[in-house]
Amino acid sequence: MKKQLITSYTTTSPEKTMELGIKIGKNFDKAIVAFSGDLGAGKTLLSRSICLGAGIDEDMISSPTFTLINQYTGGRVLVHHMDTYRLDSESFMDLGLEEILMGEGLKLIEWAERIEDFLPLETLFIEIKHIGEFERQLDFYSYLNHWAKPVQQLFAN
Ligand SMILES: Nc1ncnc2c1ncn2[C@@H]1O[C@H](COP(=O)(O)OP(=O)(O)OP(=O)(O)O)[C@@H](O)[C@H]1O
Numbered sequence: 001m002k003k004q005l006i007t008s009y010t011t012t013s014p015e016k017t018m019e020l021g022i023k024i025g026k027n028f029d030k031a032i033v034a035f036s037g038d039l040g041a042g043k044t045l046l047s048r049s050i051c052l053g054a055g056i057d058e059d060m061i062s063s064p065t066f067t068l069i070n071q072y073t074g075g076r077v078l079v080h081h082m083d084t085y086r087l088d089s090e091s092f093m094d095l096g097l098e099e100i101l102m103g104e105g106l107k108l109i110e111w112a113e114r115i116e117d118f119l120p121l122e123t124l125f126i127e128i129k130h131i132g133e134f135e136r137q138l139d140f141y142s143y144l145n146h147w148a149k150p151v152q153q154l155f156a157n
């Protein structure tokens with residue numbers, strides 16, 4: 001099965017990217033969102049703003065670069081924040097990430113390309129491309145077309 005492009009959005013500042021992330025955090029519930037993109041693309045910035053939108057206390061949010069996975073409570077929904085940069089498929093299994101992906105809450109995965117084969121069909125993919133100093137192109141992809149409507153709604157007004 002091949003991922004289909006839902007939409008592309010070019011953001012022109014970190015603030016614009018945050019605005020979008022906050023909207024995602026306010027509106028998406030039991031979703032798996034997978035981010036890919038080069039160093040400094042904005043994966044962490046977007047993940048953090050989704051956490052903020054979900055009502056997670058800013059001080060709670062830290063980078064999962066070394067912990068691999070963080071869980072944030074106290075928001076509108078439970079948020080799992082993963083960074084799979086240091087993961088191979090074996091450790092993915094060992095850490096029980098499969099169970100987390102099937103469970104409750106929002107699941108945000110940075111460097112998702114590392115574990116792409118394990119991601120369920122209902123995953124929403126956001127690929128971030130570095131266009132200029134402050135410009136990033138966000139390409140939204142999914143396997144299933146149930147994502148088309150909620151994604152388009154993010155840009156409706
Ligand atoms: N339009 C934009 N959207 C998002 N970030 C932007 C934008 N313009 C500039 N930036 C800057 O790009 C950087 C993105 O950093 P971030 O840590 O989120 O990247 P990353 O993809 O997580 O990188 P890494 O793989 O190294 O962890 C920030 O310093 C941010 O201020």
Ligand SMILES: [Mg+2]
Pocket residue numbers: 043044045110
């Ligand atoms: Mg990062």
